[in-house]
Each structure stands twice: as C-alpha cells, then as structure tokens.
Amino acid sequence: xxxxxxxxxxxxGDSGVGKSSLVHLLCQNQVLGNPSxxxxxxxxxxxxxxxxxxxxxKTYYIELWDxxxxxxxxxxxxxxxxxxxxxxxxIILVHDLTNKKSSLNLYRWSLxxxxxDSSPTGIIVSNGDYDREQFAENSVPLLLIGTKFDQIPxxxxxxxxxxxxxxxxxxxxxxxxxxxxxxxxxxxxxxxxVCAFSVCM
Numbered sequence: 001x002x003x004x005x006x007x008x009x010x011x012x013g014d015s016g017v018g019k020s021s022l023v024h025l026l027c028q029n030q031v032l033g034n035p036s037x038x039x040x041x042x043x044x045x046x047x048x049x050x051x052x053x054x055x056x057x058k059t060y061y062i063e064l065w066d067x068x069x070x071x072x073x074x075x076x077x078x079x080x081x082x083x084x085x086x087x088x089x090x091i092i093l094v095h096d097l098t099n100k101k102s103s104l105n106l107y108r109w110s111l112x113x114x115x116x117d118s119s120p121t122g123i124i125v126s127n128g129d130y131d132r133e134q135f136a137e138n139s140v141p142l143l144l145i146g147t148k149f150d151q152i153p154x155x156x157x158x159x160x161x162x163x164x165x166x167x168x169x170x171x172x173x174x175x176x177x178x179x180x181x182x183x184x185x186x187x188x189x190x191x192x193x194v195c196a197f198s199v200c201m
Contacts, residue, residue, distance in 0.1 A: 017095055
C-alpha cells in the first residue's frame, strides 16, 4: 500500500456549537446521537481520495482535530490548547447560528490559532471592525460552518444570514450553513438527512 499524505485540520469554536457532531458526521457518515463535551482535544480520521479516477488522484489521511471549546480566560487554558495548533493545514471555524456570541468568538478562535507568538486575550478590533490586515499573510485555508440553522424560526432566517454574512469576508473563507432534517422523528440515523448550503452575499 502506498503511503498516505497526512492533512491536519483544526475544528474550532465555542462549546456546544456542534464541532464534535460535525466531525463525527464527516468521519463516520452518521449523525452523533448524544454528543458529550470535548475535554482537551479529540482526533478523528477520514481517508479521502482526491480527484478519484483521474491521473491527479491522490489519497489523503485527514485528521480532524476537534479542540475543546472552553473559553476560559486563564492563560493556562490557552497555552494548553496551543500545542494543538502546530503544523496545521486548514481550520474549520464552527459557530451556532442561534447564538450571536459564538459567531463573534470566532475572531478570538482564529487569532488564538493563527498567532504563533502570542495568545490574544479577546476579540481584536480596529475602528469597530476585525483587522483583516492582521492575517493578510495567512496561508492556512479557513472554512466557516454555521450550525443549527434548522432551529431558527423561518421568519428570522434572513436576518441571521445577513448578520453572519460579514464573517466569511472577514476571514476570507468559504461559508457553509448546515441543516439537519429528521424524517418521521425517528432515532434511526439512516432517517436523518443533512443538508448544506453556501451563502454568497
């Protein structure tokens, strides 16, 4: 068997936004019925055939590092997490669309993961806006995922999407919002469908 190229992807965001459920869905192809809190970091793996069936085909061993979402202000929490931030090939920033604070905290999560020399203490802004220049040289690709869209009342969904649309621009990232549809209210994972849609503004 040929050796596989390793890809390390961090999955970051506040506690309770759905990081563990997302990682489980991506790696196990099934919905996680009863997720528990992640303490420290949990790593799950998926083997992916890039451009399968073409001359450019390559197999990747993708490690998804689900970092616990504790937002404690103690420097020991941040310095403990810093060991997970080495040799990263990509970052998935996850936020709960029903929780505005989890969206705003993505700035802190990105700063913490991408700042190699220091641990930021909060959201860094300039003139009320995220300082995009701070990471202009960033070569780590970012993906922004909004969860729990299905829990927003239909008459409020456009307002929420308008409120969060600036995030993908600030992070220079692609944006995906997830919807979980349960068919017939069953516990059978095969009866749950996951829909993803991109938002372009």
